[in-house]
Amino acid sequence: MKKPQFISAISLLLISSQLMAQTTLIKNVNGYTFTDNSLTQFSAISFTDDIINKVYPIGAVLPASKGVIVIDGQGQTMLPGLIDAHGHVIGYGHSLLRVDLVNATSELDAVNRTISYAKDNPSMSWILGRGWNQVQWSNNSYPNAKSLDEAFPNKPVWLRRVDGHAGWANSKAMALAGITSASKAPVGGDIIKDKNGLPTGIFIDNAMTLITASITPPSPMEDKIALKRAMHSLASLGLTSVHDAGIEQKDIALYKTLASEGNMTIRINGMLYLPSTNWQQQLEQGPYRTEDEMFAVNSVKIQADGALGSRGASLINDYSDHSGHKGLLLHDKKSLQHYIDFAMNAGFQVNTHAIGDNANKLILDLYQQAIQKSQTKALRHRIEHAQVLRLEDISRFSSLNVIASMQATHATSDKNMAVTRLGGKRILGAYAWRKLLDSNTIIAAGSDFPVESPNPFFGLHASITRQDHKDLPIGGWYADQKMTRTEALRSFTIDAAYAGHQEKLIGSLEAGKKADFILLADDLLTMPESTIWQSQVSQTWVAGKKVFSAIDVPSVE
Incomplete structure (x- = not known):
């Protein structure tokens, strides 16, 4: 007699769980997503709690709305939630x-x-x-x-x-x-x-x-306030996920606290900074993610060199505007090799900041050795920025399965000084998005905020036009390196998700994935290129919850 009672109790729990689950249907949208690597359109989407049930193609018959929250999207454009693959x-x-x-x-x-x-x-x-x-x-x-x-x-x-x-x-x-x-x-x-x-x-x-060293660091409470404010601000710009490029143990603890409190506005994929306090012990614990997938740590961040603007980027030959100066490597080769080997052997993706052509060549060389020794090609190691490359190094990204994590607005910000720093020959391997894409390299887009604005539409605009907000230079800066609109959108969605080992979770709107999406009035795929940077997000949804709304769209049933 006990066995039927046990089955009955389980059934009651399942029924109770189903009753608690909430299904939402958003119809009348101009939706875009990636399906089997192709851009497709849709007119409605349904999700239960944080999981997408179905994406309805244009003209599809929608299900009965009984017991379902129905929202009229009023013809707005719906996109997968945008992902910044490199921010702070x-x-x-x-x-x-x-x-x-x-x-x-x-x-x-x-x-x-x-x-x-x-x-x-x-x-x-x-x-x-x-x-x-x-x-x-x-x-x-x-x-x-x-x-x-x-x-x-x-x-x-x-x-x-x-x-x-x-x-x-x-x-x-x-x-x-x-x-x-x-x-x-x-x-x-x-x-x-x-x-x-x-x-x-x-x-x-x-x-x-x-x-x-003389400045008192922020208190944990100040960090918490800053973090919450940042996530709310990023959500308002249409970002539903960010790869946080360089966090420490104390930051991991803070994210875990916010996740346990239900205070993670957007998803964070953290990169542990090497070297930082107790970094070896942290890596020995292995990759981590919260049960709700709002926070994960499966990668590390290493810095090889400085930046081009401050002439800290490490170049093979002298700066064109500073004879005798080649920039700076922030760690010697032996130290870099140690960090890379340790992280790969611990099962972590390695993401290394490299801007100058010397730094990029060095990291590719070290990756090539370390990947072979650790057999971690499948971990999709990354170079952050990949800003100035020797032409002969471009094909190495794809052959090593290394992702180029790049920030399009760096090109439009640097265009007034980059040629002066690099000269007419080296510039041909700089900010070389088309050359990388044509060599079958995955580009994960980001902004490097607060270095640049975190607004992803600034990055989309720069990727597509290679112009600043004044439409300069005419035709685009080294225009042959532009991305198409579809490629640019991929770099901020499914390819950025892939770069974080999360392509089965987010990055596109498909059944079984998380309900992370944005709504905006303009159609990114058809609006004038010159105005893409002015796009305004009306709503941002993360895990099936509306986390930002500029204009409330009421449910109709």
């Missing part, structure tokens, strides 16, 4: 709480913005900010501590360059750090000094730690 989430969150120097027009403008911020935040012991870019200024020169000293003689100021690979300090900050004319930069860094040998306040790459 906590850094972005903190940038929302600090001096915003993005698009500052001059050194004076940057100083004035800092003064305004300081007036609004008088309790700050340090003034911190980010976003300046001397390449955008008429004098094209690094700023100087002196301009900050006039406004801040007694309060330390530290302002990171837009790419995060250089910082600008005032004299108070340098005094607290013990910086003098005798100070020497660590390996992989540089202290810019004037003709008299005095520090100007500019610190490049590893030398930045000389200043940052």
